[in-house]
Amino acid sequence: MPSQVPLVEYLELGEDPRLVANECTECGARFFDRRNACASCFGTSFRKAPVESTGELRAYTIVSFAAPGIPTPFVAGVVDCDGTSVRANVINCPPDPEHVKVGMKVRLATYPIGTDDNGTEAIGFGFEPIS
């Protein structure tokens, strides 16, 4: 098996892939990027917090026109994972409004993005419908 890297640092690969947020130890606000301080309470101390891997699709769009190199159409959305909002594509689902609905239940899923010159495979994530 080739070595793997996640598309973004907050995707934790392994047996059970999951998203891990930076959680403010003061107020509990969660962020996915590298932090200087908390945007909510200005605290500077963070801990790693695993995010629930199932959730509800709160908003979506089906993008038909995108920057060069991005295959279209694709479904972009916001998933409410037990109180933590996550930006992601909806994958493993036909990109049309008959199959994608706000309020639908979804779960985290990963997929390979490609392999680099060193043979390392990059792994991306999305959310797929729970049928």
Place this chain on the structure above:
Amino acid sequence: MANDDIWILGIDMTKFGKHPDKDTVDLAAEAAMGALQDGGVTMRDMGVLAAGNLMGAAAGLGQQLQKQIGQTGIPVYNVANACATGATALRTAIMAVKAGETDMGLAVGVEKLAGAGLLSGGTRKAEGNTWTPHGRYGAVAPVDGRIGTETMPGVFAQVGMEYLHDHPYDGEPFQLFARISEKNHAHSTLNPKAAYQKRMTLEEIMGDVMIAFPNTRPMCSANCDGAAAAVVVSGERLKSLSKEQQQRAVKVRASVLTSDPWQEACQILPDVNTLTRMAAEQAYEQAGVGPEDLDLVELHDCFATAELVHYDNLMLCKPGDAVSLFESGATSRDGKIPVNVSGGLESKGHPIAATGIANVWEIATHLRGEAGDRQIKGAKVGLAHVIGLGSACGVHILEKPAA
């Protein structure tokens, strides 16, 4: 001396559309000279200049403009605040007058966007031959398109769909948003300054090219060229001007600018709601009026999906009731609270930095009774709203000049 009594003395906008023979300075000069002439004043009277041109923010539009229309040594503030750049320029000029630093100032916004195509977040970078983490997310490849979308039509599509999630809607979302667009395109037929003045049927709108569901092309703001400018004056200075100038001056009852306060999901999907609601609350408080007192509203319909949520954010309806407000016909030009009688950004056009002053021009023109065929009869109070993603929100409430 600080001054709370602020008026718009002169205001103008160019026709929005394609201006291949004019550059940004030409367009800004046309609007600025128009506003000065409208106010019966010259560059000599200006104590401050605030200028915005988002795409050329580093060029220093203010000084470029001065070199064409009048160099008097006054302070220039070149501002950039996404799609709220024009409102920010106006707010800057107002703050200078309000602070008592001067008693008259000029605000200008201009953009050349015709043929610009799709505007996206622009964070996509070239891919290398090895996966190497970059940036704040430690991403090994571009995330736009892989982790959601950064395109404007896609972001605002989600904003509209989220509203229908939070306030469940039984109907067909695509058709609902297309009908909002149909209203604004119908309004545009009466506006000679609009980039597009073409009535479109619901079928034409829904059958057009899909950009980001549920926004088709005519449901997106039209990229075009244009400029707008305004002269603001203190009440004290206005008293020294002619009767005619005083009669046409429009009172600025509220001028507010906000940014997005932290909310749970605001760094996931830009939150255009909370800062608009905050700006509206502050503006109503400043103006001493409520939404029920407004005779017309120009709000930031950068996409049809955005107009719906701002009915609610500007408190034109009860919380959660935006769909019923629209369904009642209240926001059409013959309705209780006409919204975007200019045609809105979807048809009037959206030359980014001009928009936040052009919407104030639209309101002022109705309050002066000079809006011609599209005049909202007897309009006394109006509100202009603009959003810049990132985010910034400007709200201005204007009142009819004294009789």
